[in-house]
Amino acid sequence: MTALADxxxxxxxxxxxxxxxxxxxxxxxxxxxxxxxxLGQSVATTAPAASMVLLPVTMLTHExxxxxxxxxVVATLVVTLIAHCVAQFTRRLSAAGGLYTFVSHxxxxxxxxxxxxxxxxxxxGSASLTMYHGSQTVLALADQLxxxxxxxxxxxxxxxxxxxxxxxxxxxxRFAAIAILAVEACSLAFIVGLMLVxxxxxxxxxxxxxxxxxxxxxxxxxxxxxGFESATFFAPETRRPLVTVTRTVLLTPVLCGAxxxxxxxxxxxxxxxxxxxxxxHGTAGGSSLVVVLLLDAGLTCSWLGSSMASxxxxxxxxxxxxxxxxxxxxFTRVGPRLRTPxxxxxxxxxxxxxxxxxxxxxxxxxxxxxxxxxxxxxxxYVLVAVAAVLFLARIDELNRLDCAAGLLGAAALVAVxxxxxxxxxxxxxxxxxxxxxxxxxVGAVWYRFLWCARPRSLTAIGVFDSPESADVLxxxxxxxxNARGAIALVGANRTGRGES
Numbered sequence: 001m002t003a004l005a006d007x008x009x010x011x012x013x014x015x016x017x018x019x020x021x022x023x024x025x026x027x028x029x030x031x032x033x034x035x036x037x038x039l040g041q042s043v044a045t046t047a048p049a050a051s052m053v054l055l056p057v058t059m060l061t062h063e064x065x066x067x068x069x070x071x072x073v074v075a076t077l078v079v080t081l082i083a084h085c086v087a088q089f090t091r092r093l094s095a096a097g098g099l100y101t102f103v104s105h106x107x108x109x110x111x112x113x114x115x116x117x118x119x120x121x122x123x124x125g126s127a128s129l130t131m132y133h134g135s136q137t138v139l140a141l142a143d144q145l146x147x148x149x150x151x152x153x154x155x156x157x158x159x160x161x162x163x164x165x166x167x168x169x170x171x172x173x174r175f176a177a178i179a180i181l182a183v184e185a186c187s188l189a190f191i192v193g194l195m196l197v198x199x200x201x202x203x204x205x206x207x208x209x210x211x212x213x214x215x216x217x218x219x220x221x222x223x224x225x226x227g228f229e230s231a232t233f234f235a236p237e238t239r240r241p242l243v244t245v246t247r248t249v250l251l252t253p254v255l256c257g258a259x260x261x262x263x264x265x266x267x268x269x270x271x272x273x274x275x276x277x278x279x280x281h282g283t284a285g286g287s288s289l290v291v292v293l294l295l296d297a298g299l300t301c302s303w304l305g306s307s308m309a310s311x312x313x314x315x316x317x318x319x320x321x322x323x324x325x326x327x328x329x330x331f332t333r334v335g336p337r338l339r340t341p342x343x344x345x346x347x348x349x350x351x352x353x354x355x356x357x358x359x360x361x362x363x364x365x366x367x368x369x370x371x372x373x374x375x376x377x378x379x380x381y382v383l384v385a386v387a388a389v390l391f392l393a394r395i396d397e398l399n400r401l402d403c404a405a406g407l408l409g410a411a412a413l414v415a416v417x418x419x420x421x422x423x424x425x426x427x428x429x430x431x432x433x434x435x436x437x438x439x440x441x442v443g444a445v446w447y448r449f450l451w452c453a454r455p456r457s458l459t460a461i462g463v464f465d466s467p468e469s470a471d472v473l474x475x476x477x478x479x480x481x482n483a484r485g486a487i488a489l490v491g492a493n494r495t496g497r498g499e500s
Contacts, residue, residue: 024323025096025236025465027332028316029339033238037174038231038245040181042252045227045313047130047306048259049187050299052195053279055260056267058220060276062213069264071214075221076257079228081409082381083253085388086229088402090246094235095464097320098313099384102232104462106387106394112461113326113450114443115387118380119317121439122226124348125373127310128355129365134303135161135356141296144282144289154360162353165308169315169349170340177234180305187298188259194274194291195266215419222416223374224260226381228252230309233316236465237339311352315344325457326450368431375420375435378413385410 023030059068086099095101100119104112135158139149149157168179231248235241266272277285278295287295319341322331333343359365389406392398420432450457 023236023465024463025320027334027339028096028237028319028341030236030465031239031241032339033174033177033234033244035239035244035247036181037177038234038238038248039251040177040184041234041309041312042228042231042248043256044177044180044184044305045126045230045309046225046252046256047184047227047302048224048256049184049191049302050130050133050306051224051256052188052191052259052263053275053295053299055217055220055224055263056272056276057279058217059264059267062216064213064217065268067214068217069261069268071217072221072257072260072264075218075225076253076261078409078412079222079225079253079257080250081405081412082385083228083249084402084405085385085409086232087246087249088388088392089384090232090235090249091242093464094238094241094245095320095462096233096236096316096323097463098232098317099229099380100317101320101462101464102391103383103387106389106391107383109458109461110443110447111383111387113446114440115380115383116317116321116326117439117442117446118376118383120314121376122373122380123230123310123314123317124351124355125369125376126227127307127314127348127352128359129370129373130303130307130310131158131161131165131352132356132359132365134300134307137296137300137303140282141293141300144293144296155357158353158356158360161304162349162356165304165311166345166349169308169312169345170335170338170342180309183301184305187302190294190298191275192259192262194278194295195263195271212419212423215416215423218416219371219374219420221260222413223377225253225256226377227306227310228256230313233313233320241465307352311345311348314348315341318344318348320463324460324463325454326446326461368429371420371431372435375417375432376439378417379436379439382410382413382417385413 055068055072059065062068064071086102089095089102089105093102093105097104097116098119100112100116103115138157138161139154142149168175228249231245231252235245238244263272267276274287274291275295278287278292279299281287282292283289318327318331319334321327322329322344331341331344331347334340335342385406389398389403392402417432417436421430421436424430424432447458
């Protein structure tokens, strides 16, 4: 009798466990996202169209052309190393907690909570910054059309955009991802075409930075490439997640890095003029009204798409934490039809909108806020790189390439943070070290609180999408009670008797 025939024979005689094995993340709706939708979510988080404008502007205002080009190439390589580390987890785990969950399996719950703090700062900060810039571009677009918005009208514009973003996200992850991918592709096509035909940029105002120019370009490039990991938060909702998400994680930094290298080359070779002039000077810089309108429209789509994607990813992180008991259980509420964590999304959109309006009141985003968000992201990336090495070593699958990727990626980011700390100290500003310390302290305090008040939640950290009874041929799997007290698949049943 063949193995298949034997398995089929056992399936008819096998008894089911008293309770079915169910994934702890099943409420989100399993296996509904295509590869294109996941790629759209991941790419949109990086806001490539907007970054292809900001990077040239940063290079020109800091007078760093060839060094800037080299720096962006190096930044792409560093982020690709981090992506390789993340891929070691995505090949084995499908988790709505993303990097937070991965770090828990490699470095334990304390490090996971620290990473979770960094990722929350990153995604909430990124969503707030991009909503602010996107909304400001909407106002600039209206001004170009002769519509001036002032006072309470500005708040009305922000609230309208927030409601629109919230409605799209609650409508469903598939709809949101495809919509984001479509608008981002159109924006990218326009900006790339403009760079291919344009001439040199008009003179721009130089800045006197507190940190070295190359370091500034490095931080802008690293933050521009950040977001490739947002696909990991949607793995439980993805078809063939271990394959699709891994491909997306590895492809996104390469794809976006190539676009950013092209933009930096265009700046160095004098082809970014039309983009820079239209962005900095509008029609006063010699650009036609049509070009300015199209550029503003593209930037609006890119920034708001990134805000939408960042808020979406943050909602999955918050949902995963609340399933574990790390955050209040109210965030586990999911719509029965659309399968979206609407409570988490509502709170996140509210925070992002309030932050955007605060930036309006401050007449811009303070530089320390940007520095803090970028630094928190770097801390999270260092943790996941180290956790990947520890995880692979623990399961006895560590090889030289994985070890080198983890150690080199972590070392490069630590070096950047070290240079930022030195530069901050020289200028009397301590944003970078203060942010690193704050992330570490909040993570430690959070761990201590849970250890005293909710010790069971610490053992639950690391929840991932596990196989259900319906995923396994009856009689082929062995089931047992896991640490959370739920029935879970623990291995193959070779005796023909199910376990419960």
